[in-house]
Amino acid sequence: MTEAVITAASGKIVTIGITPTEPSSAFGYIRACTPLGLAHAPNALAVESFVEKPDSETAQKYLDSGDYTWNAGMFVAPVSLMLQHLEKNEPELYAGVMKIAKAWDTPERESIMDQTWGTLPKTAIDYAVAEPAAAAGDVAMVPGSFSWDDVGDFDAVARLNQEKHGEGLTILGDEDNVINQGCSGIVVANSNRKISVIGLEDIVVVDTPDALLVAPRERAQAVKDTVAELKDRGLADLL
Structure with missing residues (x-):
């Protein structure tokens, strides 16, 4: 994590890339292969792109190339840089977050939260910040070789x-x-x-x-389709 902190201090949004142990189609991937050249963070690489969950054949190609790591959704970053990209790409979400932040240490915190939270756009950080920031050259990856799993299904x-x-x-x-x-x-x-x-x-x-x-x-992740259908049928109380 030391390299992640050093890289973030250099002005990057840093994501932790998990070294793949198999060609998994259950995880998203990060493509990063160009060293940033930071003296005290030699393993930091520039992120070229985030990739959605691939099919098994493509996952094997990713593993063979050595240019891809699993996307664990972990970030170390300057808050100001995260907010800069959030404001640019999701201005409505940014405005709501800042409204809540401004009220956080005041007696109005609970009322502002109640008024604002439910109205915020439901956008994942990958889409709101990480992917556009990577396209702008503001994202780096530091590899993590520790045991990890995405408990998503x-x-x-x-x-x-x-x-x-x-x-x-x-x-x-x-x-x-x-x-x-x-x-x-x-x-x-x-x-x-x-x-x-x-x-x-x-x-x-x-x-x-x-x-x-x-x-x-092998179809465990398809439960999200069932969740969507239950909502469509007005059966959200079962979730």
Whole structure:
């Protein structure tokens, strides 16, 4: 992190790039291959672009090239530079954030938050700041070789939790309610019902009192499509 701080102090928005261990299509990538030439941050590279989650074949090409790291969404940066790009690219969001910041240490903080927060545009920092700043040459990457995972779906949850007694199935919740007959994957048992899974590989089962999700682990990220459909049907209370 020392190199990230030094690079940020030189006037860059610094993102931490995670060294890939496999050609994953579950993560976004950062393309950075030109050294910045900073004496005390020799590993700092200029970011050329941020890349959305690729298909498996493209991910393998990224891994083979050595020019790409996983985008962990971690930043070390001068606040003034972040705000400069936010104001330029998302002026409405910037104005709302500054309104909240101005009221933060005043008695009006709660009322300003209530009035403003829900009206702000829902724009990810990647789109509002990181990508346009990279295009302007203001983003650098410092590699991180530490263990990391993006806990963004149930597949990631399974990777980060040990299988039950080496049986191939990760169980979160009441293990006594799960009857496993030759299955692998993850079961989240949170409904007090008995769950029997038979002869299925790499499954995701999430059982709650008011909803049930069943999917293959490789499609775990597609749950966002279900979320969108539930909202369209007026069933957001299930989320």
